[in-house]
Amino acid sequence: MANVYNWQLGREMSYPHEEAHPQWQFAFVFNINRCIACQTCTMACKSTWTFARGQEFMWWNNVESKPYGGYPQNWDAKLLAMLEKENPNGQVWKGKKKAPESPYGEFKGKTIFDAAKNHLSKDGSMRALGYIPTEEEWQSPNIHEETAAGKIREKGQWGYSAELPEHRVWFFYLQRLCNHCTYPACLAACPRNAIYKRPEDGIVLIDQERCRGYRKCVQACPYKKPMYNSTTRISEKCIACFPRIEGKDKILSPDEAPLEARCMSACVGKIRLQGLVKKTDQGKWTKNPDNPIYFLVRERKVALPLYPQFGTEPNGYYIPPRWVPRNYLTQMFGPGVGDAIEQYSSPDRELLAVLQLFRATQQVIFKFKIKKGKKVAEVENTLPSGKRVAQEIFNDTIMGYNKLGKEVVSITVEEPTFERSKCHVNSI
Ligand code: SF4
Ligand code: SF4
Numbered sequence: 001m002a003n004v005y006n007w008q009l010g011r012e013m014s015y016p017h018e019e020a021h022p023q024w025q026f027a028f029v030f031n032i033n034r035c036i037a038c039q040t041c042t043m044a045c046k047s048t049w050t051f052a053r054g055q056e057f058m059w060w061n062n063v064e065s066k067p068y069g070g071y072p073q074n075w076d077a078k079l080l081a082m083l084e085k086e087n088p089n090g091q092v093w094k095g096k097k098k099a100p101e102s103p104y105g106e107f108k109g110k111t112i113f114d115a116a117k118n119h120l121s122k123d124g125s126m127r128a129l130g131y132i133p134t135e136e137e138w139q140s141p142n143i144h145e146e147t148a149a150g151k152i153r154e155k156g157q158w159g160y161s162a163e164l165p166e167h168r169v170w171f172f173y174l175q176r177l178c179n180h181c182t183y184p185a186c187l188a189a190c191p192r193n194a195i196y197k198r199p200e201d202g203i204v205l206i207d208q209e210r211c212r213g214y215r216k217c218v219q220a221c222p223y224k225k226p227m228y229n230s231t232t233r234i235s236e237k238c239i240a241c242f243p244r245i246e247g248k249d250k251i252l253s254p255d256e257a258p259l260e261a262r263c264m265s266a267c268v269g270k271i272r273l274q275g276l277v278k279k280t281d282q283g284k285w286t287k288n289p290d291n292p293i294y295f296l297v298r299e300r301k302v303a304l305p306l307y308p309q310f311g312t313e314p315n316g317y318y319i320p321p322r323w324v325p326r327n328y329l330t331q332m333f334g335p336g337v338g339d340a341i342e343q344y345s346s347p348d349r350e351l352l353a354v355l356q357l358f359r360a361t362q363q364v365i366f367k368f369k370i371k372k373g374k375k376v377a378e379v380e381n382t383l384p385s386g387k388r389v390a391q392e393i394f395n396d397t398i399m400g401y402n403k404l405g406k407e408v409v410s411i412t413v414e415e416p417t418f419e420r421s422k423c424h425v426n427s428i
Helices: 040-049 075-086 185-189 216-220 292-299 326-333 337-345 349-355
Strands: 002-006 011-015 024-031 062-066 172-176 195-197 204-206 227-229 234-236 272-278 316-319 367-371 375-382 388-394 397-401 407-412
Touching: 024 292, 040 062, 185 195, 185 204, 185 216, 204 234, 272 292, 292 316, 292 349, 326 337, 349 367, 349 388, 349 397
Parallel strands: 024 316
Antiparallel strands: 002 011, 024 272, 062 172, 195 204, 227 234, 367 397, 375 388, 397 407
């Protein structure tokens, strides 16, 4: 085991391989507050990559309803319970938040790599604590869809427990794909060295020639994103639409600038923004506040990693939902939840402008600039903490630039409207 630095945990941790970092890292921000669970992202992925025999139950992208839904079922609750058993009452965050290298404080508990140590003697091949889901757990990708309460099922039926007191109900949609982690558990667990992280963009891939279908990756990935194909008998996973990232789509990208993945560019709710962040040789994010992903994750910390305590340093980040109990969200996204929601509840001028970039273009935005516009409104907001603040809204214009420095989007804070003339054939 080597010692590596995990900034999401605010400390060093042990990992089976030495530090080796890509030049750029594929990363994304999802705004949970806006998702309508239309599953367009899910179908965009399925119709592009997983429509062959043996892939019937394979959903590289899925959107599940929390707290009860999950694909595979209970993937997170099961692993959290396993970690708790390894380290009772010890899975806690402490210490001061110190930007930039420990922005959420320090995680004092055990990661999946730490927790696997006790299992080495029993099973020499376990490098990360995990489990292989049953076939049944993979078979209902959208189980408990939109279930927060109600007597949908009879007593004794599976799922009856999905009932909450009527006035305190809540649920939210969690959009998931492979996080192309900085310290991938799938890669660490593979005895064939069939999994690798690309040095140019940090995308994690399974070499289909080398894989023998041992499913160690399925067992080790805490997010359960590698999947076994029982027809080909090898494992497969999200490939981050790498031909699009490489700018290989000649129609949409004639100048070969990187394009967002299919699930990102198809999003109807405009909740998704994908990018590439520049890394140093030591694995740090190069300071770049004009990159929208850097701005949201590192500068403003309004977007947070999913289950950072697992220890893989996932590169998917989420703006947490405002209406969900904080202790549930803190377990899921770490101690940054309160600050993130407070900011999102009344975004300042710059943050409001950057939020307009979500789904404004299919091209990956590497840089943004804001042109100031006139003040159009002033509203009073009550923050979750109870504090009342006045929010001034300006009709600023934000421009996004691709890898080649070309302007690919220009959008105002106020959505432009157009009134059709009465003589239009469809006018009522
Ligand atoms: S396409 Fe967007 S809005 Fe629709 S389910 Fe996927 S993430 Fe949510
Ligand atoms: S999410 Fe899972 S499959 Fe994807 S890189 Fe991380 S550990 Fe590997």
